[in-house]
Amino acid sequence: MASSDRIPSRSEDSENTIFTDIAPMSEEFIDFPITTIENQDTSICQQLFDKFEYFKKETAMLSDSETMKKRLNQSISLWNELLNMANNVNKQNKFCFDANRALVTKVFSDINETDLFNNDNDFSRQIFFGYLDLLNTSEIQQFLTTLAPSTLADAIRESNIYILLFILSTLCRSIIFLDSDIADQYNPLLNAMRVHVDQKLQTTVLQQHANERLISVHQRILLLLWDSSDRTVVVPSLLRTGFGKSVIEWLNYPTLTDTARRPIVSIVHNLSRHDNGVDELNKYGAIETINQMQQLDSVRQSTMLLINTMALALLSTPNQIKADPTGTKPILDQLLQITINASIAEKYRYNGFHVSEPLAVLVKLFVDDTTFDYVMNQAETHPPSNPISTIKLFSDLLISFHVKLKEKNRLEQFTFIALFNILWSISFHEVYHHTLKQHIELMDIIQNVAKYDCQIIIEQYVPRLMQSVKKAADGILFNLSLEIPSITIPLVHPISAQQKPLVMLSYSHVNNDFCDKILEILDQKTDLFDVWIDKRCCKNSVDIWESIAKGIKNSDLIICIISSEYLTSKACRQEIIYAKDRLNKRFLPVYLGKPNISDWLDIRLAEFKYVRFQNTHLKLDERKVEELLSTVVEFISPGHATQNNITIRHHHTSSFSHELPRTEVIRSQSTLTTSQPVEIVENRNKPILKWTQDDIHYWFLQHNICSEIRDMYQFKTGAQMITYAECLKDGWQKQYERYAPRYVQRYPDKELLEHEFALFTSALKQLLSK
The missing domain is CATH 1.25.10.10 (Leucine-rich Repeat Variant)
Incomplete structure (x- = not known):
């Protein structure tokens, strides 16, 4: 955020009037003939004052841009000489020092009234550093670090420093730094x-x-x-x-x-x-x-x-955000309101904020589903917003900044990245899939970014809370079950060609040091299994996500190192969803301490045995190391899958998409109600653990369970339903108390009725008997 004077503050009046104050002062000084110091003794300053008098005559007419550039460079050179003469100031010539300072200040003030600085960024940068160099001297630095300057020379330096600082602030708002x-x-x-x-x-x-x-x-x-x-x-x-x-x-x-x-x-x-x-x-x-x-x-x-x-949102860890996810709802309202207003404002700035600033905070806050649901469904704005208008807001902004990419403006590049990450977060929620798919121009851009990423060169710094536009584009298309142009996974080698089982490591790069420790442990057992990790297997890969997808497909076991950073990483979330929902892979969760587990992870991995490491900055507990190795060996041992009645390998699958379901369900706007026409093909003998999403939809219809409950839970596999059914053994009331508030947040005009939830849990328990 810049001090653009659009935000009410006590500094506002002074910011707006400083040049107004300077102008009359400059005219007063400039109208005074500098060379009329006839009664003074010849001074070493006289030659400099003569230069200023000659320069004043030349600047009387500033016509074309080249002349203005020349005069501005001359003024900086003269200003440097003036500052170097500060030690020669006395009561007789102080007025001349002030008049000359006013003259070079007026040159900048007059040129600043034109569009020169806005139209020529290279020149603006050159001038900015020309002025900055005037301050970058030992004399100025000594003045700044002296507690109580008292000489006449100090007074001259102070007045010049003040004006130079203001000029630098003015230029700073219009240039692009490298x-x-x-x-x-x-x-x-x-x-x-x-x-x-x-x-x-x-x-x-x-x-x-x-x-x-x-x-x-x-x-x-x-x-x-x-x-x-x-x-x-x-x-x-x-x-x-x-x-x-x-x-x-x-x-x-x-x-x-x-x-x-x-x-x-x-x-x-x-x-x-x-x-x-x-x-x-x-x-x-x-x-x-x-x-x-x-x-x-x-x-x-x-x-x-x-x-x-x-600032708190950007400084906080995911757990801290979840502990106080919104701070206050009015703050979330303001963030969305600023985004709305900035989206239609000049240079995408409103009230001092560039649109990228609230967007960056929303990227961070959207790790918490409660906050996400509030912004999408309940935020109070003018005009009123709703999920469709909010998605359109982000989508239209992305389209606008996609057009601006060719300008190589870093702030605009950053905004483009933030918008892609926000839309990726939205795509994780099935209820918004239809709205996203309806935006044809948005889908075209996402497809093109996924396919032709090599043509989109983005040099902007990207914070660790965001992913690249390429990864976000692939993630959005994957979540929407659309073809990912960059990913064409060939047939995996048959089982007989794979000599040893393959263990994959999934982790957040923030936890790279701990991951290296786990990798070193696994390398001790290379006689029993091979290890897949991106830092080894993606070195020469043009498309990282394609390589990761292949690694997931080929793996027999996925070890996911779960930390707070892992839970907030959309890339890690994508890996889990693909591996579990699409391929029904087996996992060994390795927890770093006690992170606050998100629902999206818990519902997928709760069925698996896990290992937890504490104090990971110290030497790893040998007992935990042994537990990790023995669990890996147990998972990959022959017959383990048969004992658990889980299908391990899916090597026959040659693309990202599911096998077509046998139960055809006709949907309208991504929701399904009992009144919609459905062609039902019963498949009672199909094992629950092999259920597809369409089988699950049919199960909800068969038991007359409302579609809102189905959409809230978003079960992807039968295994997830079995896992959740296990949680109901101690009674459904605790789960009702947990999910009733979320239901209201998702559907503000409805409440989760106890008898409907009881019907749902009763049907789930029946699955356990099967």
Whole structure:
């Protein structure tokens, strides 16, 4: 978020009027003939003042863009000479120093009124760093780190620094930074700025009143940091110079005023948009600090409440989000409202927020199904929203930003990635499949991204909470049961050609270190089985997902390393769904500690024996290691599948799609009711563990169970139904209490009636007897 002055704050008036203040001052100085210092002794400054007088005459007419560029570069060069002469200022020539500063400031002000900076990004970047270099000197850095400057030269430097900081903030909002822009050469300047702000916040207590103005250098530094940190590519440079620690310390200062707090809150939010920022801020207790700040009346009644909540979402782990999934429902309403308003606003910005900012937070929050259901079904917006309008909002935005990809704008690329990840999250919920499929232009883009990803070059930094557009596109098509153009899986070798069983490792790359430990353990048994893991088997793969799909198909056992990160990874979720729902593979869950298990995973893996490791940062418990190995050997031993009446291999399948079901069910808009025509072909002898989704739909119809319950549970296999039936042995009331609130969230105008739920659970229990 940038300090765009669209957000009400005490800094708003000063931001809007600074050039208004400068203009008359500049005219006053500029109209004064600089060379009329006849009564002064010849000074070493005189030659410089003569240069300024000549430059003033040349700038009287700024016509074409090339002339403006030339004059602006000349003004920066003259400004540099002026700053170098600061030690020669005295009472007689101070007015000339001020007049010359006003002249070069007016040159920028006049050119800023044109479209030059917006139309020529390369030139804007060049000018930005030209001004930044004026500050990147030992004299300026010494001034910033001196607690109480008192000389006339210091006064000259302070006035120039203030204007330069404002110019940098203005330019910062219109240029595109590159990875290498804020190089180490600027570290001393950034560090001096940080020290200056720290000193001032500790020693200054500002008197707050209705017309408080931002007039100090340290507040101007905070606004520049606010604007620059809005460019995610700049965040690592700020972290290298200690701002991650400092911003949290500043928020804890008891004398901090609302005026100073406002930019710091936004800096924290901007830093948290980068994974390195999340890690650094959390080292210094960012979440606790923000939670304490949320209790302040001045924060709760301002825009800072929304910004703090957005930062908390980005800083929190999945378990922390689930513990307090929404914070407050009005915050979720605001996030969706900002997205709606920004989608139709100029440059996709509304109230200071670019549309990508609420989208990035929604990507993170959508790991919690309760939050997801609220945003899709209950969020209060103007105009009112519903699932169809919300899906259309995200879809239309994706189409708009797909067109902009060719411009290579990193912010637009990031927005495109975030939208793909949001639509991927939506596609996991079957109730929205029909709406997604109806959007033909959206489906065309998703198909093209999946098929021609090599032509879409995205260089934008992607945080770990998101996946690439290629993986998201494949995931969406898979969830919608549509053909994935990039995946053409050939026939797997027959069983006789596979000499040893194959064990696959499924894990989140965040847990790479622990995965390496498990891999080292499994490698001890290579005489009994082979191991498939992406880091070994996908090195030369053009299409990673295609290789993973082949690995899943060929595997006899899938070891999934389940952590909080695994549960929130859409890619990991995709692997589980494909392996269990489509191929009915066997799993060995390996838990890292005690993550809060999501329903989508629990319903698929509850039937399998698991191993749990605690304190995974230490040497692994030898007893658990032995338990892991013995369980793997047990799973892959001949006859194990027969004992459990589970089909292991599906090597005859040559594509992603199911075998066509024998029971044909006619659907309308992805819902099925008992009043719809259904051609029923009974298949009473078919084992429950071989049931397809259509068999399950028929079972619900046969037992007169309402379609809302069916859609809420979304059973994919008969094995899932058996597993859930086992949970009902202790009585159905606990399950009713658990699912009744979710039912209301999913269907706000209905309630889960006890007799209907009892009918459902009774029918499930009958399955156990079969």
